[in-house]
Amino acid sequence: MVQRRTLIGGLSALPFAAAAQETYPTRPITMLVGFAPGGGTDIVARMLSPRLQEELGQPVTVENRPGASGTLAAAAAARARPDGYTLVTGTVSTQCTVAPMMRPPPYDQLRDFTPIMLVGTLPLVVVVRAESPARAVSDLASLAREKPDGLNYGTSGVGSQQHLASELLAQRMGLRMTHVPYRGTGQSVTALLAGDVDVNIDTLATYLPHIRAGRMRALATTLPERASSLPDVPTVQESGIPGYDMSVWYMVLGPAGLPTEVVRRWEGALGRTIADPSINRRLVESGYIPGGGTAADAAALVRRDADRLGQLVQAAGIRLE
Numbered sequence: 001m002v003q004r005r006t007l008i009g010g011l012s013a014l015p016f017a018a019a020a021q022e023t024y025p026t027r028p029i030t031m032l033v034g035f036a037p038g039g040g041t042d043i044v045a046r047m048l049s050p051r052l053q054e055e056l057g058q059p060v061t062v063e064n065r066p067g068a069s070g071t072l073a074a075a076a077a078a079r080a081r082p083d084g085y086t087l088v089t090g091t092v093s094t095q096c097t098v099a100p101m102m103r104p105p106p107y108d109q110l111r112d113f114t115p116i117m118l119v120g121t122l123p124l125v126v127v128v129r130a131e132s133p134a135r136a137v138s139d140l141a142s143l144a145r146e147k148p149d150g151l152n153y154g155t156s157g158v159g160s161q162q163h164l165a166s167e168l169l170a171q172r173m174g175l176r177m178t179h180v181p182y183r184g185t186g187q188s189v190t191a192l193l194a195g196d197v198d199v200n201i202d203t204l205a206t207y208l209p210h211i212r213a214g215r216m217r218a219l220a221t222t223l224p225e226r227a228s229s230l231p232d233v234p235t236v237q238e239s240g241i242p243g244y245d246m247s248v249w250y251m252v253l254g255p256a257g258l259p260t261e262v263v264r265r266w267e268g269a270l271g272r273t274i275a276d277p278s279i280n281r282r283l284v285e286s287g288y289i290p291g292g293g294t295a296a297d298a299a300a301l302v303r304r305d306a307d308r309l310g311q312l313v314q315a316a317g318i319r320l321e
Helices: 011-023 040-056 068-079 092-101 139-146 161-173 185-194 204-212 260-275 277-285 295-316
Strands: 029-033 060-064 086-091 113-129 151-155 177-181 199-203 216-221 247-255 289-292
Touching (some): 029 040, 029 068, 040 086, 040 247, 040 260, 040 277, 068 086, 068 092, 068 113, 068 247, 086 092, 092 161, 092 247, 092 295, 113 161, 113 185, 113 204, 113 260, 113 295, 139 151, 151 161, 161 177, 161 199, 161 295, 185 199, 199 204, 204 216, 247 289, 247 295, 260 277, 260 289, 277 289
Parallel strands (some): 029 060, 029 086, 151 177, 151 199
Antiparallel strands (some): 086 247, 113 216, 113 289
C-alpha cells in the first residue's frame, strides 16, 4: 500500500485551504491540455469534463495550449494559483521525461505539482509490416544483424514515450537501431506501412485497426500483463526481456500547494467519473486501461517513472534543443 502524504505546500497555501473547506468550487474550472484537439490527452480530458461538471457543480472547461512537447500547458499549471481552479491533464512525458531534457527545464516535475489521480493508461505495442519476416521480438536481433546500419524505427518525436520505449528495447536486446522522428504519430504509421522504417513501438489504440486489418503484425505488448484486446500476443517480458514495462499514462494534476480539501474533492469527483459505467466503457473501447486510486498513488507513480525513465534518458543521451 502506498502511504498517503500531506499535499499542502507550506503556509502560503493556508488561506486557500480555509476558503476551499467552505466553498470550493464556486466558479468555473479550467483543465489545461498541452496538445492539439483530437490527440489522446485531449480526448481523455473532454471525455471526463461533462461528468466532472456534474460532480463538481461548476463548468470544467478544457483549454488546449499545445507546444513544447506538452510542457507549455504543464508550466502554466505549475505557475497557477493553488486554489483548484486551474489544473492540467498531464502525461508520463510531460510529468516525467521531457522537462529534464530541456535546458533550462521549464519546471521541476516533482516539486511544482500536486498529482491528484491517474485517469488511464495506454499499452504500447511492438509492430512490423505484415510482410516483415519478424514473427516475434527475438527475430528483431537477426534482422538487425542483416542490415549494415541496423533497424530503423519511427516515433512521433524526440523524447516521446515511443522514443524511450524503443531505446529501452534496443538497450535490453543489444540491438543496433536508428531513431527516425516524425512530426506526429500519423506520419510514423505511414512510414512503417511504406517500409521507410522497420519497426515501431506506439500506442495500442493507434495500431489496433491496422493489426486487425492485417496490414501490420503485433510482436508484443509492453505492459507486464497481456492486452485484453490482443490476448494471443505475448508481452515483451514473456518474449524474454524481464522487467520491461512501458506505457503512456494520463493524470490530473494541480500546482504545488493545492489544499488538501481541494485534492479530496477532486479525488471523489474523478473516482466516481472514471467508475461511471458509460465513461469506463468508453475508455476501454478506446484502448485505455481506466485509472483511479488516490492522490498518494498518483504521486508515487510520478516519482517512480521520473526516476526510472530519467535514468533511461541519461543513458541514451537524449536532449531537446
